[in-house]
Amino acid sequence: MPELPEVETVRRTLNSLITGKTVRSVTVRLPRILQKPDDPAAFAAMLEGRTFLGAERRGKFLRLVLDGLVLVSHLRMEGRYGLYRDEEPVETHTHVIFHFTDGTALRYKDVRQFGTMHLFAPGEEFLSPPLKKLGLEPLDDAFTPDAFRKALGKRTTKIKPLLLNQEVIVGLGNIYVDEALHLAGIHPERTADTLSGPEKSRLYEAIRATLQSAVEAGGSSVKSYVNGQGEMGMFQHQLRAYGRTGEPCDRCASPIVKFTVGGRGTHVCLRCQKPPKGASQAATANAASAAAASAGPRRKRANAVKLRLDGEGAGGGERPAN
Known part of the structure; x- marks a missing residue:
């Protein structure tokens, strides 16, 4: 996190x-957040007096375009931007x-401190x-079924790690590949x-549909993600x-x-x-057993509720007024 839908939502915000x-x-x-230049004084001097022209995205990276410069920012796991009044207290x-x-002030907050920033001349x-x-x-329009087939080629790599490879297709992380x-x-x-x-x-259409739905929902707030206005995504x-381990x-x-x-944890x-021949059969069997075991209590509780409700209805008596 964040993946393409979350970064796209931040970009729009x-x-x-x-x-x-x-x-x-x-x-x-x-x-250490600064990668190019890595000197804080030089970084600040390059930006002073510049005006932001807009925000764009490449994969999971933000491209914040200024007059004469481009700031490339990667949020990594928990980086976030927010706009504040300059006099407001600065958060930890x-x-x-x-x-x-x-x-006003644009503030970059990052609990895990893994985010990066690079400054470049445009292009x-x-x-x-x-x-x-x-x-x-x-x-993008350039992501056509034919382009997707060519990107996959005849690789013998497992499809999940291949889709996670940002040199093949950008923006996909663990959540959206599983989906x-x-x-x-x-x-x-x-x-x-x-x-x-x-x-x-089918996979091409599934990737497009999943990402488009996630963008429309503002991304997924599975952990700590919020957009630039502090709002959670809803795709979760x-x-x-x-x-959804153990759920139907x-x-x-x-x-x-x-x-x-x-x-990577995979759902x-x-x-x-259907698993292919030679798949992680032991891991798959163990996972299936664990899921079935965890699903058992949920099914029992659901059945108990159903029986209780059915019993109330079968008795013919009125329910007490609230």
Whole structure:
């Protein structure tokens, strides 16, 4: 976190909040956030007097465009931006502050301190890390079914780690890969070269549909994500696989199981997403057993409630007024 939908939501929010504002000064409270230049004084001097022209995005990176400069910002796990009055108290873990000439300030807060900032001359950001080797944008017009098939090629990599590879397709993280694979009915341990043409088409459509729905919902606030105005995303209420271990699949009612693929916790319906031969059978079996065990008490509680309600109805008596 955050992934493409969350970064896109932040971009839209910042675009409305800071476009047209001019930087009066910059306060750097944690220098290691700065990557280019890495000197706080040089970083501040380059920005002073510049005006923000708009906010754009490349994958999970924000591109904050100023007159004559581009600030590339990666939020990593818990980075967030917020607009404040300059005189408001500064919260803990606020590491970079852009003071504007109108008395407001854009503050960058990052509890985990993993975020990064780079300054480039316009256009140079695409020729250097961290943007240089990024792959296809899944919500761009250039992301066509044919481009997707070519990106997958005949790779023998498991499909989940491949989709997480930002040099192949950008913006996808653990949440949305699990969701897209579930929607497409594809097991995450299938290798790309084993996917049929129809399966690739289903996966392409699932990626687009999942991301578009998540953007419309403002992203997923699974942990600490909020947009630039402190508002939570709502897509977590639409999740069908991720984080739903032991809960019934909305298609077949089989329990969602969780195991590890490529070092990442992975959520799967084993009936809708058939495991390939040679998959992590032990892990899959253990996950299925654990999911079934955890689902048991929930089913018992649900049945008990149903019996109680049915009993009330069968008795024919009136319920007491509240």
